[in-house]
Amino acid sequence: MLKITDLNVAYGEVQVLWDVNMEIHESEVVALIGANGAGKSTLLYTISGLLKPKSGSIQFMGKEIAGLSADEVLRLGVGQVPQGRHLFAGMTVKENIMMGAYLRKDKKAVKEDFEFVLDLFPRMAERLNQPAGSLSGGEQQMCAVARGLMAAPKLLMVDELSLGLAPLVVENIYNAVEKVIQRGMTVLIVEQDVFLALEQADRAYVLDVGHIVMSGPADELMENPKIKEAYLGI
Amino acid sequence: MSDQKKAPIRFSSLDGLFKGRQGVLFSIFLLFILFLGVFPFLPFASGFWLNTLTLILLLAAMSIGWNFIGGYTGYAAFGNVAFFGIGAYGTGLSMIRLGLSFFPALLIGAVAAMVFAILIGLPILRLKGHYFAIATVAIATALGEIADSWTSFTGGAAGITLPFFDPIEWSGQFFYYMAYLLAIGGLLLTWFILNRKMGYSWVAIREDEDAANMMGINTTWSKVMAFALSALMAGLAGGIYAYWKTFVLAEEVFKIEYTLQMILAAVLGGTGTIFGPFIGAFIYYILITLLVFFLPVGQLHATILGAIIILVMVFTPKGLMDFISGRKKLSINALLENIRTYRV
Numbered sequence: 073m074l075k076i077t078d079l080n081v082a083y084g085e086v087q088v089l090w091d092v093n094m095e096i097h098e099s100e101v102v103a104l105i106g107a108n109g110a111g112k113s114t115l116l117y118t119i120s121g122l123l124k125p126k127s128g129s130i131q132f133m134g135k136e137i138a139g140l141s142a143d144e145v146l147r148l149g150v151g152q153v154p155q156g157r158h159l160f161a162g163m164t165v166k167e168n169i170m171m172g173a174y175l176r177k178d179k180k181a182v183k184e185d186f187e188f189v190l191d192l193f194p195r196m197a198e199r200l201n202q203p204a205g206s207l208s209g210g211e212q213q214m215c216a217v218a219r220g221l222m223a224a225p226k227l228l229m230v231d232e233l234s235l236g237l238a239p240l241v242v243e244n245i246y247n248a249v250e251k252v253i254q255r256g257m258t259v260l261i262v263e264q265d266v267f268l269a270l271e272q273a274d275r276a277y278v279l280d281v282g283h284i285v286m287s288g289p290a291d292e293l294m295e296n297p298k299i300k301e302a303y304l305g306i
Numbered sequence: 307m308s309d310q311k312k313a314p315i316r317f318s319s320l321d322g323l324f325k326g327r328q329g330v331l332f333s334i335f336l337l338f339i340l341f342l343g344v345f346p347f348l349p350f351a352s353g354f355w356l357n358t359l360t361l362i363l364l365l366a367a368m369s370i371g372w373n374f375i376g377g378y379t380g381y382a383a384f385g386n387v388a389f390f391g392i393g394a395y396g397t398g399l400s401m402i403r404l405g406l407s408f409f410p411a412l413l414i415g416a417v418a419a420m421v422f423a424i425l426i427g428l429p430i431l432r433l434k435g436h437y438f439a440i441a442t443v444a445i446a447t448a449l450g451e452i453a454d455s456w457t458s459f460t461g462g463a464a465g466i467t468l469p470f471f472d473p474i475e476w477s478g479q480f481f482y483y484m485a486y487l488l489a490i491g492g493l494l495l496t497w498f499i500l501n502r503k504m505g506y507s508w509v510a511i512r513e514d515e516d517a518a519n520m521m522g523i524n525t526t527w528s529k530v531m532a533f534a535l536s537a538l539m540a541g542l543a544g545g546i547y548a549y550w551k552t553f554v555l556a557e558e559v560f561k562i563e564y565t566l567q568m569i570l571a572a573v574l575g576g577t578g579t580i581f582g583p584f585i586g587a588f589i590y591y592i593l594i595t596l597l598v599f600f601l602p603v604g605q606l607h608a609t610i611l612g613a614i615i616i617l618v619m620v621f622t623p624k625g626l627m628d629f630i631s632g633r634k635k636l637s638i639n640a641l642l643e644n645i646r647t648y649r650v
Contacts, residue, residue, distance in 0.1 A: 122519060146522035158517035160510050171510055174503065175522040223522070 073098045073258055074119070074150075074227060079128035079138075081111075081118050087126070088114045090282045096227065096260060101253055103261045103273035103290060105303065110279040112262045113155050116229050120152050121145035132227070147175055151225025155232040155262075157216040161205030165196055168204045168215055172222030181224070189218040192248045210241035217245060221252065228252070229260040234268060246272065266303040270294045331630065335581060342486060346479045356478040360550070362591045363485035364543045368564070369571035369583035370492035371539025376569065377577035378505065379532040380512030381431065385442030387564040388449045389419040389537035393544025394559040395453060398466050401549070408471075412545040419541025420534045427533040431526065443562070450560030465555035468548060481550040488546065489584060492539055496580050499535075508532055512578070540568075574618060576625025586625065620645060 074096040081089040088111045096102045106112050117123040119130055121142040130138040137145050151172075160168050169189060173182045190197040193214040199207065204215055213233060220228060230249065234242040246268065253259055253272070263269035270276055270290045278286040278299070286293065293299050345351055345359065368390065375383045396415030400406045406414070430441040453460045460466065471477040499505045507528040510518035519525050548554045567590065568583075574593075575586025593614065597607035621641040622628060629636045 120520065122516070141524070142519045143522040143524050146520070152520060154517065154520055158514050158520070160513035160517065162513050163509065167506070171506065171521050174506070219521075 073100075073133060074260075075129075075131040076119070077129045077131075079115075079118065079130065080126040081114055081123060082126045088282050089118070089125075092128070092279075092282075092284055094277055094284065094287075096258060099256050099258055100275065101259045101261065101273045103263060103269035103276040104279060105263060105266045105269050105276055106279035107303075108264065109281075111282045112279055113231055115279070116152060116154075116231055116260075116262060119145070119229065120150055143175065146223060146225070149226030150229070151220050151223040151227070152229040153216050153220035153231060153233065155235065157212050159204040159207075159212055159215055159219075161203065163204060164201050165204050165207070165215055166200040169196065169218045169222055172219035173224075176222075176224065182222070185222055185224060189221050192221075192251060193218055210237050210244070213237060213241075213245055214248070217248060225257075227258045227260065229262065231262045232264060233261075234263060234265045242268070266299070267294075335585075339490065346482055353478055356482045358591070360478075360482045360485045362587050363482070363489045364547060365567055365571055365590070366584045366587035367485065367488040367492050368540045368543045369568045369575075369587050370489065370496060371536040371543075372565075372568040373496070373572050373577060373579075373583045374499075374508070374536045374539075375529075375532045376536075377572055377579070377583070378500075378508040378512060379529055380578075381529065381532075382435070382439040383442050383533070383536065384439045384565055384569070385444075385446030386536060386540050386568055387560055387562060388442075388446040389423060389540035390544035390547070390564055391446075391449060391453065391556070391560040392419040392422055392537075393541030394548035394554045395460060395466075395544075396541070397545030398468050398548045398554040399460070401468055402466055408549055412542065412549075415545040415548075416538055416541040419537040419544070423534045423537030424530055427530040428526070431529040431533060446560060446562065446565065450556050453556035453560060460556065461554075463556075465553055465558075468552045468554070470552055471549065477550075481546060484546045484550075485543075488539070488542055493580060493584060495535070500580065504528065504531060509578075570615060573615075573625055576627030579625070579627050582625050582627045585627070585630070589626065 074094075076092055076094040079089055079092040079094075080087065092115065094102075094104075094115075104112050104115065114123065118125050119137075121137070121140050121144065125138050128138065129136060132145075132148055132150055135148065137148060137150070140148075160171060163171070169186065170182075173185070176182050195211055196214055196218055199211065204212065207215060217230070217233065220230070233245050233249070237245070242265075249259065249261075249272065259272075261269050261272055270293060273290040275288065276290045276293050277284050278293070286296070286299070288296075342359070342363075346356060368386065371389075372383060372386050375381050375386075393412075393415040396418040397408070397411045398415075400411035400414045401408065404411075426445055430438060430445075433441055454463060456462065457464075471480055499508075507518065507523045507525070510521065510523060511525055511528060515525060518528075544559060548559070571586035571590045572583040573586065574589045575584065576582030593611060594607070597610050601607045601610060618626070621644055624644070629640075
């Protein structure tokens with residue numbers, strides 16, 4: 073579904089990603105793990121069209137998307153929940169969630185999806201008319217996930233959902249992600265919490281200072297002594 | 307983030323418009339609009355009053371336009387007078403050089419302002435914050451200089467003289483209604499856009515431009531549209547002003563003060579609200595008039611006005627609409643709360 077070949081990305085002179093190769097198949101859950109500053113978010117931003125690659129190719133469902141603008145990429149079906157939530161603080165929760173469906177014209181399906189995300193996050197249903205800026209951190213993350221889902225993407229990329237949240241809240245949010253996965257959505261999970269990511273994923277890639285240094289089935293990586301030492305601390 | 311950090315944006319919807327305090331205010335506002343609509347036929351409508359109200363309505367229209375880019379989209383445009391000037395020159399030159407009558411000339415002036423906004427908007431709307439603000443000031447200033455020195459085309463420092471409105475005894479009423487229709491049209495346009503995706507995209511860009519991009523909003527297109535529509539309002543106002551005064555001079559129609567007035571009216575009334583700029587234009591004129599009346603000595607009124615503006619910016623950065631609409635109760639606490647909330 074998504075095929076990245078020899079991707080190089082740089083901010084001006086500073087190269088952040090080096091010859092990245094990666095593949096995601098339909099209905100697969102892939103984790104992208106790595107330490108702070110490894111280039112995970114840069115890779116997401118490049119896929120979603122917010123950054124332009126220096127060289128290399130990104131193919132989505134057979135179509136080259138490297139260099140397309142963000143709205144064109146989203147139109148093709150690649151959606152994301154950005155790190156740091158990026159909610160529209162002054163808009164209400166309902167407006168935020170509906171902004172996710174900005175490009176969609178199928179009103180009936182949008183309405184169904186809206187009900188689906190409210191089912192997924194009943195807390196959002198209680199707070200529909202509240203400004204998003206007034207929500208707690210966990211609620212904001214739920215709102216961001218709900219907004220991401222409203223785009224009805226074929227591939228959903230979620231970036232650091234667990235950041236700065238209490239374990240119980242994280243569990244709550246990942247339960248919702250699991251329900252989405254069960255519906256057959258293809259998901260790319262980017263996480264610093266390696267254990268959490270590997271638990272959800274079928275396969276995983278490990279990114280280290282801009283290079284993919286390891287990849288494979290998630291359960292194998294979980295047992296890998298190097299991973300255990302470097303990321304899991306056991 | 308603390309509770310209630312920002313008040314929710316009210317997207318206009320017609321339900322509830324006539325209910326509660328909001329409804330009372332809206333009804334008063336509608337009555338006021340109606341009153342303005344019949345004003346020229348009232349016995350006390352002297353030339354002085356028509357003149358003053360025409361000025362206020364033109365300011366209101368430009369402020370409504372500025373609100374598109376400055377209030378809703380959140381880009382600090384400090385050069386909207388450029389569009390006023392282009393509208394004035396476009397209309398004036400079309401009338402005297404092409405011999406067109408007023409309305410087609412006005413259309414040319416307004417379209418010229420819009421086209422110019424699109425052309426400069428494409429590059430400068432990529433700038434953010436101060437950089438954008440400075441670019442807009444620079445462009446407005448440069449245009450003024452060009453109009454002033456390009457004597458063969460614009461008449462230079464001698465200006466251009468337009469024909470009088472005919473029949474001249476209806477001139478006051480005619481320009482009053484032009485300004486009135488423009489301001490009301492601006493209000494309707496704001497309301498119309500806010501109920502469409504375009505309006506949501508503007509607010510989304512103001513709140514978080516990166517996120518707006520991720521939602522699939524073509525942010526460049528949205529911003530350029532906001533800029534072009536604000537140019538349309540200012541351009542039309544400029545054209546009407548030119549024919550009204552029957553004279554166009556660069557240093558008059560490219561005055562940077564006009565930009566400041568548009569912004570002040572919007573800020574006083576409330577940026578990012580439908581009625582804020584309209585009401586703000588009246589508040590601004592009343593303030594100015596009172597100050598000049600009570601403080602006829604020298605430039606003291608300008609100083610006091612400056613002080614009032616600073617107080618408004620510090621204590622009610624969202625404009626007086628917050629208190630008028632009852633969204634917040636006017637109290638010392640609310641004012642102090644505002645300082646805490648909006649300090650940088």
